[in-house]
Amino acid sequence: KKRIWLSRHGESQFNVQDKIGGDADLSPRGELYANTLPTLISKHIGDDYPLTALDELDTGVCDGMTYDEIAEKFPDDFLQRDQDKFNYRYRGGESYRDLVLRLEPVIMELEQHEKILIVAHQATIRCLYAYFMNLDHEQLPYARVPLHTLIELTPTAYHCEENYYKVDI
């Protein structure tokens, strides 16, 4: 059945000081709420969507390793991934191909919104970006998704315009 969940942001400094208006930093309690929110969502909304749907590429046994560590421990895998980054599936994890499949429902959802903001991980954003930018399987795993940058995509009839708003921090 249809459901709508709403939540205020965590308590802000303005809330504490009884000031009106927005855009103040969170108070320590607000930070706590922000940190608890994922658990609250899992408990009451479920784990399947949207939290896990937008998860980062599952890198399986390589989770938490650097490229150098992977190259040393799994040299064949490292090479294979370099040769076909889209299809390479991490041991016990996912490939970009798997990730694209996982994101299909998200993309259908995106298509129904006029304006939508998605905050997610690098590989996840690469797949969503590739969908709108029409990138092929060779290009997708290498799409540039810089940190601290708001990427704005404006689909038009024949192509998609992109703007990058980088924050210098």
Ligand code: G3H
């Ligand atoms: O941790 C996952 C990274 O976002 C994926 O980056 O596919 O370029 O190794 P990569």
